[in-house]
Amino acid sequence: MSLEVRAHARLGDFALDADIATDAPRVCLFGRSGAGKTTLANVVAGLIRPDAGRVAIGDEVLFDSAAGIDAPAWRRRIGYVFQEPRLFPHLNVRANLLYARRSGGAEARAPALDDVCALLGLQSLLDRKPGGLSGGEARRVAIGRALLSGPRLVILDEPLTGLDGARRKELLAYIDLLASRGGPPILYVSHSIEETARLADVVVLMQEGRTIACAPPAEAFDHPEAESAAGLTAPITILEGRVLDHEAGATRLSLGPMDFQTPRLELEPGEPARIVVDARDVAIALSNPIDSSVQNRLHARIAAIEPHTGGLLLRLDAQGVRLKSLVTRQAAERLSLAQGGTVFALIKAVASARQG
Amino acid sequence: MTGLFSALTQTEQDALLLSLKVACVATAASLPVGIAVAWLLARGRFAGRGLLSALVYLPLVLPPVVTGYALLLAFGRHGPIGAMLEPLGIVFAFRWTGAALACGIMGFPLMVRAIRLSIEAVDLRLEQAAGTLGAAPLVRFATITLPLAAPGIIAGAVLAFAKAMGEFGATITFVSNIPGETQTLPSAIYSLIQTPGAEAGVLRLVVISVIVSVAAVLASEWLSQVAARRTAGR
Numbered sequence: 001m002s003l004e005v006r007a008h009a010r011l012g013d014f015a016l017d018a019d020i021a022t023d024a025p026r027v028c029l030f031g032r033s034g035a036g037k038t039t040l041a042n043v044v045a046g047l048i049r050p051d052a053g054r055v056a057i058g059d060e061v062l063f064d065s066a067a068g069i070d071a072p073a074w075r076r077r078i079g080y081v082f083q084e085p086r087l088f089p090h091l092n093v094r095a096n097l098l099y100a101r102r103s104g105g106a107e108a109r110a111p112a113l114d115d116v117c118a119l120l121g122l123q124s125l126l127d128r129k130p131g132g133l134s135g136g137e138a139r140r141v142a143i144g145r146a147l148l149s150g151p152r153l154v155i156l157d158e159p160l161t162g163l164d165g166a167r168r169k170e171l172l173a174y175i176d177l178l179a180s181r182g183g184p185p186i187l188y189v190s191h192s193i194e195e196t197a198r199l200a201d202v203v204v205l206m207q208e209g210r211t212i213a214c215a216p217p218a219e220a221f222d223h224p225e226a227e228s229a230a231g232l233t234a235p236i237t238i239l240e241g242r243v244l245d246h247e248a249g250a251t252r253l254s255l256g257p258m259d260f261q262t263p264r265l266e267l268e269p270g271e272p273a274r275i276v277v278d279a280r281d282v283a284i285a286l287s288n289p290i291d292s293s294v295q296n297r298l299h300a301r302i303a304a305i306e307p308h309t310g311g312l313l314l315r316l317d318a319q320g321v322r323l324k325s326l327v328t329r330q331a332a333e334r335l336s337l338a339q340g341g342t343v344f345a346l347i348k349a350v351a352s353a354r355q356g
Numbered sequence: 357m358t359g360l361f362s363a364l365t366q367t368e369q370d371a372l373l374l375s376l377k378v379a380c381v382a383t384a385a386s387l388p389v390g391i392a393v394a395w396l397l398a399r400g401r402f403a404g405r406g407l408l409s410a411l412v413y414l415p416l417v418l419p420p421v422v423t424g425y426a427l428l429l430a431f432g433r434h435g436p437i438g439a440m441l442e443p444l445g446i447v448f449a450f451r452w453t454g455a456a457l458a459c460g461i462m463g464f465p466l467m468v469r470a471i472r473l474s475i476e477a478v479d480l481r482l483e484q485a486a487g488t489l490g491a492a493p494l495v496r497f498a499t500i501t502l503p504l505a506a507p508g509i510i511a512g513a514v515l516a517f518a519k520a521m522g523e524f525g526a527t528i529t530f531v532s533n534i535p536g537e538t539q540t541l542p543s544a545i546y547s548l549i550q551t552p553g554a555e556a557g558v559l560r561l562v563v564i565s566v567i568v569s570v571a572a573v574l575a576s577e578w579l580s581q582v583a584a585r586r587t588a589g590r
Contacts, residue, residue, distance in 0.1 A: 045488055073487045074496075080488040086481055090503045090587040103499055105490015149489045 001152065001185050003027060007043045007053035007063075016040060016050065017210045024201035026179050029189045030220075031206030032231040037189045038083070040206065041155045044187065045080050046073035057152050077107065079146030079154040079184070083161055085138040087130035093141050094126040100149030110150030111183075119181070120144045120174055136167035140174065147183065154178075157189040172198065193221075193230060194351065197238050197274050205229045217274065222322065234310055235279045237324045243267045256321040261295045262350050276351040279313065282325035283346040286335055296347040298323065302339055305332070312337075316345050323347075364560060370536050371544035372564055378452060378540055379520035382460035383513055386467060390512060394471035395497070415526075416465040424529025427458055431530075454531035455538050459523045463516030470515055474508020475501060506583040514576030521568055541565055 002023040009016040018040050020027075029037045042048040044055055046062065049070060055063040057078075062071045087096050097113060100106040117123045120140045130138060139159055146154050156175065160168045176199060179186050190196050196203055196217065203220035205213040207229040213220045218238045220226065227235045241253035241260060251265040253273055265273055288297060300318035307313070311328040314337065323345055327337070337343070361369065396402075397409055415423050431438040431448040438449060448454035478501050486496045502509075524542035531538040533547060545561045548554040 047484060047488075073484070074490050074492055076488075077490065078488060080485070082481070082485065084481070086479075086485040088482060088486070088500060099486065099491070099499075100489040103486065103489065103491035103495045145489065 007050035028200035079151030107150030279326035375541035420525025424526035459520035463519035467516040470512030
């Protein structure tokens with residue numbers, strides 16, 4: 001299902017200028033806090049009325065300032081999991097989950113209660129009141145409640161905020177599962193690279209109210225403004241590969257024509273995987289340092305050299321795999337690095353992120 | 357209780373029953389209006405909101421005798437509203453219905469204030485969430501706002517009931533003090549105080565008044581606790 005959002009809105013000092021067109025099932029709105037992610041999500045959900053623009057899901061036009069269309073939020077059929085769970089305190093979990101059905105808001109094609117409970121592990125919570133739930137449980141109920149309204153799109157606004165590491169991992173796995181089980185498309189709002197790299201089919205980069213990129217993760221994070229949009233001190237590269245096998249605490253990935261080793265990933269051989277590489281973790285050598293402890297050494301060509309506040313940014317091409325490396329000016333001078341030269345890229349550390 | 361009741365004279369029994377009837381009718385009839393006005397004041401954004409608020413709270417600050425006289429002018433047989441309603445068989449002047457009207461209006465500010473505060477305390481974000489789940493505005497009000505504001509609504513209703521039980525100035529001005537028709541508990545106490553040798557009757561009615569008031573407060577405490585437990589989310 002396609003999502004189209006073109007919106008301009010002035011809200012006090014803040015200006016929203018959004019342009020999104022995608023038909024990916026998992027779209028991540030990514031940017032720093034204050035970048036306008038939630039505002040944009042609210043525009044999609046119909047909670048904020050833009051001054052001009054158009055919002056459409058599939059062939060359903062929800063907002064069109066030129067045509068005078070503005071469907072109210074309760075007619076848009078967009079499930080919204082807010083930053084806070086916003087469960088109804090006077091209703092138990094079952095009644096919260098079935099709220100859309102009771103209030104006439106659920107579509108005939110809404111999933112069955114039992115299926116959603118099984119997916120999100122909610123069976124044991126059904127008779128409890130929201131006040132007695134833990135943060136992770138409440139979040140899961142909120143997701144289940146949104147799903148049970150049979151939405152044409154689910155917005156998840158930083159659903160992992162305030163959860164500890166184990167809960168984050170667990171809930172992220174639920175969300176991942178959700179999208180891969182033929183559920184509704186997801187608009188996932190996040191300021192975490194890890195979550196974004198793990199979930200997104202398409203990343204919408206936002207900075208100061210503007211959407212500056214709308215592309216697959218690897219491409220979006222290659223955007224010149226990606227670094228400042230993400231609030232990073234160094235650029236990152238997202239590499240897409242496929243699991244080959246596991247050995248002794250490590251996982252071997254195929255990355256283009258090359259092999260690549262990462263700390264062990266909980267994935268089956270053959271499954272796609274994404275890894276995040278910080279440009280500062282990519283060192284450069286002129287010859288293959290086979291006596292080095294670094295496992296991942298890629299033969300690469302220097303495609304471009306750009307000045308960067310942290311030194312020089314090398315854009316590398318390792319047999320079709322694009323990689324960024326941040327080196328000091330002194331090091332670049334010492335090694336006489338120049339555009340078109342060939343080097344070895346030594347990848348010292350990776351943050352892994354999987355995609356199910 | 358029944359023993360106490362049979363110890364009362366006919367006039368005193370009539371006054372007690374009439375007061376209960378007047379207070380119940382006044383509370384029941386003003387509650388829907390009170391909820392609607394409280395919602396308008398809490399959530400409405402319209403011109404004249406300040407004026408409506410002032411109008412609602414007016415009976416609280418006006419001398420009751422002024423409110424009663426205004427009712428007499430408006431709802432009397434020859435008043436503009438009274439004359440309009442009389443062909444429909446609705447008469448307020450010098451009837452118990454007039455006492456209910458006067459009591460309802462005097463209790464209205466108290467009722468609206470309590471309900472308004474409780475509606476304002478309902479988290480708008482919950483209503484917004486209900487909206488994204490497909491609930492139309494009226495459904496949202498009935499399923500989220502109303503239940504969550506229930507403790508305040510109960511408190512407002514009990515306040516209005518208690519006020520109606522004790523209302524004197526506006527009632528006696530508007531509908532006079534006719535035994536069996538408009539003589540409420542406070543009016544009866546007032547008459548007995550004026551009567552030499554009726555001290556025992558005064559005392560009996562005062563005791564009854566205290567019992568009814570305390571019972572109302574206890575009942576409201578209990579109801580509010582039940583409602584608060586239901587909305588606490590545990």
